[in-house]
Amino acid sequence: MKIIAMKPSLLGLLLALPCWLLGQNLEQHILNVQSDIKQLESQQKMLEDRLEELKLQKVQRDLRDIGLPSQNYILHTALALEYDEAHEQAKWVAHIITPDVINGNVSRTNDFRPDPMVKTGTAVEEDYFLKYLQADSSYKYDGYGYDRGHLAPSADFRWSQKALSESYFYSNMSPQRPEFNRESWADLEVRLRGYVFEHPKAALYVVTGPVLTDDLPKVERSVNKVSIPEKYFKVALDLTNKRAIGFIMPNQKCSDPLASYAVPVNEVEALTGLDFYSGLPDEVEDQLEANLDKKSWLPDIAKGDVDPISAPTLAPNHFNTVQAKRYMGQGQEIQVCGTVVSTRYSRSGNLWLNIDKQFPNQIFSVFIRKKDLPNFSYKANEVLAQQEACFFGKVEDFNGTPTMNINREEHIKTEVPRQ
Numbered sequence: 001m002k003i004i005a006m007k008p009s010l011l012g013l014l015l016a017l018p019c020w021l022l023g024q025n026l027e028q029h030i031l032n033v034q035s036d037i038k039q040l041e042s043q044q045k046m047l048e049d050r051l052e053e054l055k056l057q058k059v060q061r062d063l064r065d066i067g068l069p070s071q072n073y074i075l076h077t078a079l080a081l082e083y084d085e086a087h088e089q090a091k092w093v094a095h096i097i098t099p100d101v102i103n104g105n106v107s108r109t110n111d112f113r114p115d116p117m118v119k120t121g122t123a124v125e126e127d128y129f130l131k132y133l134q135a136d137s138s139y140k141y142d143g144y145g146y147d148r149g150h151l152a153p154s155a156d157f158r159w160s161q162k163a164l165s166e167s168y169f170y171s172n173m174s175p176q177r178p179e180f181n182r183e184s185w186a187d188l189e190v191r192l193r194g195y196v197f198e199h200p201k202a203a204l205y206v207v208t209g210p211v212l213t214d215d216l217p218k219v220e221r222s223v224n225k226v227s228i229p230e231k232y233f234k235v236a237l238d239l240t241n242k243r244a245i246g247f248i249m250p251n252q253k254c255s256d257p258l259a260s261y262a263v264p265v266n267e268v269e270a271l272t273g274l275d276f277y278s279g280l281p282d283e284v285e286d287q288l289e290a291n292l293d294k295k296s297w298l299p300d301i302a303k304g305d306v307d308p309i310s311a312p313t314l315a316p317n318h319f320n321t322v323q324a325k326r327y328m329g330q331g332q333e334i335q336v337c338g339t340v341v342s343t344r345y346s347r348s349g350n351l352w353l354n355i356d357k358q359f360p361n362q363i364f365s366v367f368i369r370k371k372d373l374p375n376f377s378y379k380a381n382e383v384l385a386q387q388e389a390c391f392f393g394k395v396e397d398f399n400g401t402p403t404m405n406i407n408r409e410e411h412i413k414t415e416v417p418r419q
Helices: 008-066 161-166 178-198 265-272 282-290 323-327 370-375
Strands: 079-084 089-097 129-133 139-143 147-150 173-176 204-210 231-238 243-250 333-345 351-355 365-368 388-398 401-405
Touching: 008 079, 008 089, 008 161, 008 204, 089 173, 089 178, 147 178, 173 178, 178 204, 178 231, 178 243, 178 323, 231 265, 243 265, 243 282, 265 282, 323 333, 323 388, 323 401
Parallel strands: 365 401
Antiparallel strands: 079 089, 089 204, 129 139, 147 173, 204 231, 231 243, 333 351, 333 388, 351 365, 388 401
């Protein structure tokens, strides 16, 4: 056999050729897989959108099946309501707090607007305040003394962008005194969401509204003469665990514990003349509406939780965790005092402190970014746990919870000044 000798350069080229081809194939494989991933992501987004749409359809079906308070209602994506033109607000708003709220992460939209489905027209922004554009492009606000209080709270819909946005229709608003809307009313809303966190297999069927009477005063500067309710009601039904509860609360600062405003559902019916949950069999409806098990709905303060520090006992210019909400988003630096009842690190390494109330019923939170932790001479999660402290900074809105970012040790004082 005659062996043909090849030049070294040619032999090297032939040996390298398969690797070069293989390299080209690897690059193409990478591109193909990346393309497949994009297609899967697109398909997943389509399926998630379809799943949300089906869940919203189920909410609508379930609202009708359980029974709405009247037949003269408007049905939005995830809530139903009956509008009262004489008072320029809803008589009632019905919605469902589903277990999806547990993992929902949609933030407030604040897109307040008239409800296009109310043929007679709804209240508008000028029914609550006026605003004037300044030379620096900011706005100066002239308020009438009342909040645009949600009847069905936006945070109950934080699993659906569309449903949450529709909660900002003016048909879902009612003039509430700030000390009511931001404190006791907000506490009730948080408690009901917390109930779903504690009972993740349950859904709450909720109806909310003002107690409307012919002699109610009007918001004086309101362009549509919106009535000012003296009381509000809320009823909630947990069909899974066969229990229901009602609340009647005055439109003012409520100093008593929330449990003192709890009543059987049939008391709310007697006050309002509305018939709740009429789609249920009569015997089931009667039993649920007559019985009230406060302990199941409003158990004693959860282990580790504490009551907020009494505001009158704090030194001047110091605020408790309930009052902190008034300053949310105002850009003003204040001192907020309370007890650190729980701490945790996020996945990104930020430290979170819940003050007075634990998750998911937190009413005020503090966080220290990972990059700022070296500014502290102590381990904040260990030293501050179960301690009273005052925190200095701006109160921001984090998914509806008043939250303060602390970046220096000097902005935390472990001695709470009292009068």
